Amino acid sequence: MTKLMTPYINRRHLLVAMGAGAFAAGLETFNPVTAFAKAPKLGVFVPGWYRFNIGDIEATIISDGLLDLGSATDQFPAAPADEITQIMKNEFLPVQPMMLEQNCLVINTGDRLVLFDSGMGADQLFGTQAGRILKNLAAAGINPADIDDIVLTHAHCDHCWGMVADDNSLNFPNAQVHISQADFDFWTDEAKLQADGFVPKFVAGARKNLLPYRDRMHFVKDGKEVLAGVTALHTPGHTVGHTSYVISSGNSTFLNVGDVVHHYALLFQNPQWEFAFDSDPKVAAQTRLKLFDMASTDQMPMIGYHFPFPGLGHIRREGTAFDYVAIPMQHS
Ligand SMILES: [Zn+2]
Structure with missing residues (x-):
């Protein structure tokens, strides 16, 4: 038997x-x-995109695929390994590999077609399951040449390396680019090509992907409107100029958090935990707590770049911690 x-x-x-x-x-x-x-089994690529509305704005989440971050205990080096292991077990997730999604938001305001963050490009630094944005844009019926604006949360690889192709042509030839000046200056700084650790590779990639757009680059300012319906919110720590965006139309508002929070299970329960790629982990933790407090108090729905696809959810206060509640998909 x-x-x-x-x-x-x-x-x-x-x-x-x-x-x-x-x-x-x-x-x-x-x-x-x-x-x-x-x-027979199909074994072919499955498109990843999801369309929803923010008031009068038509929004689409375009997946750039998954990042393999290795062991979760390596990514949160100051956090107790046994607690990480227990949380991942409770969520039915392996400690290794810790996989993070990449949910790139596209909004059509009726006037402009805007892409938030561009994914990893062809680089396989974090595995072979990333770099799918162009295929998924096509599947969603969006032509990259129709993108008017790219709005960046920050200049890390998984957010800006999808802007320039391997042959150095622009993937978004008609796009103007919006980013904080602090992040642009930091991650395109030639002197950092001699730094230690992961920084030189990140700087080389940012230079490759950002400098060709330099003549149509605009620097976002905290609290100011970037485009109609899109307001910048300075959320530093993960990088010096990391920026989240509040997207509003009519009575609807979504908070595009970017990399203020990476893992939906670990960091909502432990917002003070420090992430390995944070430029200033202490400031990042303060920013995370501040943003969680605001979003939970105002019941503002959020778009999480690294949350399970499509990455739309609410945040609920649970005592001194928080909990993430995914928004069910809609089909109309
Ligand atoms: Zn990221």
Whole structure:
């Protein structure tokens, strides 16, 4: 009998499904019926995009695929490893690999077509499952040449390396670019090509992807409107000039948080935990707490770049911590 058990159907499931009395008899008489169609597996790329409305704005989440961040315990080096392991276990997730999504937001205001962050490009620094933005834009019916503006939360690889192709042509040839000056200056600084750790590679990539757009670049300012309906919110720590964006139309508002929070399970429960790629982890934690406080108090829905696709949810206060509540997908 045991040879019929698979990792997916165990004895307990069968007992519940069949009733204990029927269990033994059911297994002995099991006789699979031959399938008539027996279609082969498809094994092809599945598009990742999701459309919804923010008031009169038509919004689309375009997936750039997944990033493999290795072990969660390495990414939160100051946090207790056993707590990380327990939380991941409770969420039915492996500690390794810790996978993060990349949810790029596109909004059509009726006047402009705007892309927030551009994904990882062809670089495989974080695995082979990223770099899908162009395919998914096509699947969603969006032509990259129609993008009027790229609004960046910051200049890390998974946010700006999708702007320039390997042959150095612009992936978004008609786009103007909006970013904080602090982030632009920091991540395109030639002197940092000699720095330690991951910084030189990040700087080289930012220079490759941002400098070709330099003559149509605009610097966003905290609290000021970037475009009609899009307001910049300075949220430093992850990078010096990291910026979140409040997107409003009519009575609807979404907060595009960017990388204020990376993991939906670990950092809502422990907003004070420091992430390995934070430029200033202490400031990042303060910013995270401030933003969580604001979004939960105002019940403002958020768009999380690294949350499970499509990354739309609310934040709920749970004592001294917080909880993430995904917004169900809509089909109209
Ligand atoms: Zn990121």
